[in-house]
Amino acid sequence: MTLKDIRSVIDGFDATRAQMENLAETGQDFANEGARVQTRVASLHPKRLALTVSDLVEETATTRTLRLTGDAGTLPPFLAGQYVNLFVTVDGVETARPFAISSAPQERGHYDLTVRKIAGGFVSPWLVEGLQVGAKVSSSGPMGSFYVNPIHHGDDLVFLAGGSGVAPAISMIRDIAARRLPVKFHLIYGSRQTDDVIFQRELSELDAACDFLTLTQVISEPNDAFQGRTGFIDAALISEVCGEMANKTVYLCGPPAMNAACAKELKDVGVTNKRLHIEANGPPVDxxxxxxxxxxxxxxxxxxxxxxxxxxxxxxxxxxxxxxxxxxxxxxxxxxxxxxxxxxxxxxxxxxxxxxxxxxxxxxxxxxxxxxxxxxxxxxxxxxxx
Amino acid sequence: MKDYDAIVIGAGNAGLSAAATLQRGGMRTLLLERHNIPGGCATSFVRGDYEFEVALHQLSGLGTEDQPAILRHVFDSMGISDKVDYVEEHHLYRYAVPGVIDITLPASVKGIIAVLSEAFPAEADKLKPFLDLCEVLTLEAYLAYPRAKATGDPEVIKKNCRNFVKYGLRNAKDVLDEFFDDPVLKAVLGGYWGYMGLPLKELPFSDLGVMLYAYAAMKPWHVVGGSQALSNALLDSFLEAGGDVRFNCGAEQITTDNGAVAAVRTEHGEIFTTNQVVSNASSILTYNQLLDRPELAGDVREDFKSRRMGVSGFVLYLGLDCTPKDLGIEVATNFVANTIDDEAQHAEALTLDGAPKGCLFTCYTVGDETLAPKGKSVVALMCLQYGSAWDNVKPEDYAATKFAYAEKLIDLAETVIPSVRDHIEEIEVATPMTMMRYLNTPGGAIYGFSQGIAEHGTVRDRVRPVHGLHLAGSWSGMGGFQPTYQAGASVGGSILCKQNKKAG
Known part of the structure; x- marks a missing residue:
């Protein structure tokens, strides 16, 4: 017989030890918990995704969409507007660049990344010109807080896009359409020239098919034949096509210069910080x-x-x-x-x-x-x- | 010669404390952290103009500068006293159940007695004896009992720890029932149950009583820069003493030789030899996964069977475009519920089907406006939730599910603090899955195993099957900030002590 534990003088000690024995009868050694944690976390927030370039779509002369298919099947879910960081090796340098996903969140087999070649860029020219179908790449999991947040963004949404900044917008539009969300979405999309417009056909089709969507396109360097809106996205244009802005939530995604200029214009038409969401776009140009x-x-x-x-x-x-x-x-x-x-x-x-x-x-x-x-x-x- | 005298796995509170203690004590220490930042729970993140405290609601155990308490001494010993600034909270908490009670407990024993005597005059005479018990229980639990136990004589325990013997392991509900009749008064005094994650009938009274007394006597504190500032300060102290740290570098295996620690392999395949490993990872992960020969941990795995998975949390981090005053709040810590029934509140933590019945609204900008941009507020709105509630949520339904539950939590908060929703400028939603991601704990548990009476340190025997492998953190002791800092310092201290004996 073992000696009585001296802690038995504490009221409840013996009863608690007996309770521990009972618990042990029905308990587990948690042997599988480590693997469960890893699987669970990886299904939502993997550190890396192994991907294959399954298709390349020429969008414009300087832009193409990379279709990336998950090597392990279904990809983690994302919120329309989020990005992945794409890891690549260019000229022997291991580096990475973040790109918004342009496909709909409902597509779980692939992510589309729409990349525009930046003149003098290090990675984007290689992605647009060098990458081949079948290439293996890896990315982060989907990340970022640039998405339609149902808690406080309301139902009256405006998206100002410039260049490839239209990528998160089209994902949002596709998502709203698929989920039949009760919101209005106004896309104001600026491009330099008519042949720079990315997703022209898809946007026109979505515009025709979706009651919730209003599309305003602006060209800053039009040719003589162009009939549509010209110039930059400014306060006057925003007020004209959107009306009263006070209760609208605005998303802004474009080149750094456009983001800075439009943020100012938006303030002028009464959009507060609280209602303005600007997608980050790399380090300062200068x-x-x-x-x-x-x-x-x-x-x-x-x-x-x-x-x-x-x-x-x-x-x-x-x-x-x-x-x-x-x-x-x-x-x-x-x-x-x-x-x-x-x-x-x-x-x-x-x-x-x-x-x-x-x-x-x-x-x-x-x-x-x-x-x-x-x-x-x-x-x-x-x-x-x- | 080993690569390191000690390797610490995980830069959470206990890992950082152990690492700082070891390195400052002269042992060459490597600290491995799988994330890019130190702190584990004790971190912050930035969204827009706001920096959000992730986990620390009220730091206990500091005491004032004039009357420092144990944690201040522990921080002194780790060399961070000059690296951190604190903000004193003058209230323990506001406890509000619309239509039933709305009362605020000041941060002093006398103040609590005064406020509650006025609100509950019929029971006024019992308040002092009750709080006296909490005080004496604190002294007995931390001072008298360890000494008495060391004598090996049960009679000494009985004589020197009378109150601990009588009340220490009783459940908190039982003791509150013994002292008081009014269920509302009992609910108010038991308000801190959520900090331990179990309803009062399952909590050891010593934990609740000690917590209540400790906050009242030694004050609750916020940290300037949040708990991240503490984590960064501890790391700085560790680095100043010559320690090596690797971020984005998880430990993958603890290698043993003849049943003793021999090395640690990282996720990048590097192997570092050492005789001492402190694991700040969960005990489950440490023994079941990291240890190269899990069969060495036979006793521990048997011991696991008598434990239950602890609670996690569902937290909204809110950046509000208004001041606390605009919200009508004067107290940082607000327990808001629609019932005084803690068991009913706890039951909601097991499922996503219903709606939360109790929550904690912590406004960090009360008392320190510098924690947010001018005129704005930083809030953490939290309810308890078990990871298991998310077991059947498919990845594609995850976001919608979390947003839907977030709405319910805001609805509950707004029953006492109106128009929270209208003021949201930034919001981030964290679920038990988020806790799991950042803490790497089963169930996303935030306090380790379920903190019931059967988990109390007094009834548990220390099992340490692998020579040189030490656990530090909420999975081998009490959860929460003060306990884990102290656990790390204590584990580090005991390794140093043995090392010095060997050397001497």
Whole structure:
């Protein structure tokens, strides 16, 4: 017989020990829980998706849609408007770019990414011209908070799109149509020239088929034969085609210059921050033009980046640290590449770094020297911790 | 020579605390974290102009600067006292059930007695004895009992821990019934049950009583920059002491040799040798998955069978375009319910079919406006929910399901705090699946195993089957912030102690 436990003097101790024995009779050792957790998380938020390019569709001379099919079958669900970060190797550099999904969330076998070639770009020309059907690529899971949130966005929605910024819009439209959501959706879509318009045929068809949809197209550099609206999307146009804006929710997705210009125009017509959702779109085009950039430092100035315990390399002040690290062969986790998601967070051990307003830094990250490397610029020699 | 004197798996509260303690104590330590940021639960995220605290509602155990309590000393010992700023909360909580009660408990024992005496005059004379019991129980549970137990003499336990012997393992409902008659008063005093995730009849009274007394005497605190600031400070202290950290680098296997820890393999395939591993991952994951030879954990897996999966949470992070005053609230911590019945509230945590009957509305901008942009507020609106409620939700229905439940939760909050919905500028919805994703815990559990009486440290025996493998966190002790920081520091301290004995 074992000795009586001294804790038995505590009221309820013996009874609780007996209860534990009863629980053990019907309990489990949770042997399968680890695998269950992994499966469950991967079904919603996989870290990486293995994908195959199953089709390539020429949309315009500079744009094509990549159809990516999941190697493991059905893909994780996403909310129309969300993006995946596409990992690629270009010229021997392992890098990635985020793209909004243009297909409908109801399509679970593939994601369509609609990519426009940016002149002088590093990744987009390769995606538009270099990628072949059958190629294997990988991506993050679907991410981002640029989607129609049913809790507070209301039922009167306006989307201002420029260029390939129409990709999340068409996904939203397809989603609203498939779910027969009780909302109105007005797409104002700006393009430079008529042959730059992406999804012209699909949009016209959706416009004809969907009562909830209003389509306004604007061309900024029309040819002589063009009959439609011309110019840029400005306050006058918004007011004319949308009327009173106060109770509308507005989504804005275009090139950085358009986002900045339209945000201002929208404020002028009474759209508050609360009702305006702007999709992030990469690092600043010219960080040196931003407030807070140190005077006397040129974008092309050489700086040395020392990676704690792993060597060092040269880059220029105007290059985002994430891009510089990738070009130097260092791998850093990343997703939005626009300052928001914080996956590319690194610590600055010494030296000066410029963080533009795109950098959505946590208060305490700022205090302890952590930055989002996708929008961080070394303005002196720096030492970092990966 | 091993690569590291110690490897810590997971940079949650206990992992960070253990790592900082070990490295500052002179052991070369590697800290592995599968995410990109330290903290586990103790993190924040930014949306638009807002930074959202993920998990910390009220930090306990700090005490004031003049009268520091244990956690302040623990933080001192880990070198973070100069790295963090705190904001004192002057109330424990507001407890509001429309049509029944709406009352606010101040953060002092005397204040609580005064407020409740006025509201419940018939039971006024019992309040002081009750709170005295909570106080003495706290002292006995943490000071007298461990010493008495160490003597090995049951008579010493009986003599020196009279109250703990009588009340420690009784259920909280039972003890409240012994002292009070009014069900509303009992519900108000039991308001903190949600912080432990089980209704009062299943909770050990010592946990509830200690919590009530500890918050009242040592005050509840918010952290400037949120709990992320604590996590970052702990990491900074660890790095300053020379520690190595790897983010985006999960541990994949703990390798053993002759039943003792030998190395850790990461998800990237690197192998680091060591004799000491502190796992801040769940005990389930540690023993069933990480350990190279799960059969070594035979006793632990038997022990698992007497445990039950703990609760998770459903949380709305709200950025509101108005001040707390505009919302009509003066207290950061608001328990809002449509019934005083804690069991009925808890029952809703098991299913998505109904609607929440109780919730917690924490407004971090009460008392510290700097936590949000000017004129705005940051709120976490939460109800308890088990991961199992989501077992049958298909991936394609996930988003719609979470938005639908979020609406119900806002509806409940609005019965006491009107027009929340109209003020939403940013919102993020977190479900038990979100907790599972970020914490890697079965069921998305946030406090480890179900924190019932059978889980109480007093009735559990320590099982440690693998030499050099230590658990630290809510799966091997009490859940919550203060307990996990202390658990990490204590595990780190005991490893140092043994190491120094060997060396000396």
């Amino acid at each position: 960080p040196t033009a931003r407030g807070g950039w140190p005077s006397g430092v040129a974008a092309h100035q050489n700086v040395t980046v020392t990676v704690n315990g792993k060597g060092s390399f040269e880059t220029t002040a105007g290059e985002p640290l994430l891009n510089a690290l990738e070009k130097a062969g260092y791998q850093v986790e990343n997703a939005c590449r626009s300052g928001e998601c914080s996956l590319c967070r690194i610590k600055i051990l010494s030296g000066d770094v410029f963080n533009p307003s795109e950098a959505k830094l946590r208060q305490s990250d700022r205090r302890f020297g952590w930055v989002h490397s996708c929008v961080a610029y070394a303005t002196s020699d720096v030492e970092i911790l990966l």
